[in-house]
Amino acid sequence: xxxxxxxxxxxxxxxxxxxxxxxxxxxxxxGRWFIQADFEPVVGYAYTFTHExxxxxxxxxxCEPPNVLEYTWNVSGLDGETxxxxxxxxxxxxxxxxxxxxxxxSLGDAAQMMMSKFAGxxxxxxxxxxxxxxxxxx
Amino acid sequence: MFxxxxxxxxxxxxxxxxxxxxxxxxxxxxxxxxxxxxxxVSTHQVGRxxxxxxxPARLRDxxxxxxxxxxxxxxxxxxxxxxxxxxxxxxxx
Numbered sequence: 001x002x003x004x005x006x007x008x009x010x011x012x013x014x015x016x017x018x019x020x021x022x023x024x025x026x027x028x029x030x031g032r033w034f035i036q037a038d039f040e041p042v043v044g045y046a047y048t049f050t051h052e053x054x055x056x057x058x059x060x061x062x063c064e065p066p067n068v069l070e071y072t073w074n075v076s077g078l079d080g081e082t083x084x085x086x087x088x089x090x091x092x093x094x095x096x097x098x099x100x101x102x103x104x105x106s107l108g109d110a111a112q113m114m115m116s117k118f119a120g121x122x123x124x125x126x127x128x129x130x131x132x133x134x135x136x137x138x
Numbered sequence: 139m140f141x142x143x144x145x146x147x148x149x150x151x152x153x154x155x156x157x158x159x160x161x162x163x164x165x166x167x168x169x170x171x172x173x174x175x176x177x178x179v180s181t182h183q184v185g186r187x188x189x190x191x192x193x194p195a196r197l198r199d200x201x202x203x204x205x206x207x208x209x210x211x212x213x214x215x216x217x218x219x220x221x222x223x224x225x226x227x228x229x230x231x
Contacts (some may be wrong), residue, residue: 007207011215015222023222033221034214097218099211104203 007101014094021066024086041069058084073101139169140178140192149182149189 013020023029025041030049035056039047041063049056058072061083069086082103089096139159143150156166170190173179177196182189 007204007211009208009211009215011212011219013215013219013222015219015226019222019225020218023218023225033217097215099215101207101211104207 007099007104009099010096012091012093012096017066017088017090017095020088020095020097024088025063025065025069041065047071139166140173143179143190143192144194146192149191151187151189153187155190 023033025039027037027039027047030037030039035049035051037047037049039045039049041060043060043063045060047058047060055076057074057076058081060069060071062068062070062085067088071084073082073084074080080103082101085100085102087098087100089098139155142155142158152163152166152170155170156163159166161169170179170181170188174181178193180191180193182191
């Protein structure tokens, strides 16, 4: 059952594999585009992502630099464990990024609401980051 | 198995389901229990027979969850893209 429901996203980013790997696997880098993170790309590492009052915790299950990163994903205050799998591959145009988030049916409706809230919140925060980077670049 | 139930115009018994599937009645029962737990299937017993029926409304909820997560990760990858591309620009300058 848990393998039946998978949210998948696939995209090609115009950047080299090493840069994208660093962005998704280093805690400092994750904090610059995604969410405040205490994260290390080491199997068994118990990481914490923090967004306002919400914490996402989990354990790194697979780490095969610079291609595969898998971690469990538990949202604070909610039952149910999900898993996020990142696969990166070098392609002609840059790096192909695939994300598969499995086990989402184990979370309830509250979690679904929270996810849509996050998406907006993070987008705003990251728009801020983008502006900062543009100003720095000018 | 769930697909088979959705396609079926009427409830199917566990026996009927397991005959149509490449696994044992016991495996079918276990799988159905998980689907019932997820509220995707409801069952009712008549004598010794257990009838199973899909819950399509729940399936629609679940599909919208998948869509929401996909849109969440899609936004995340948008941000990742912007970030690494800006980083590249900074390095090039």
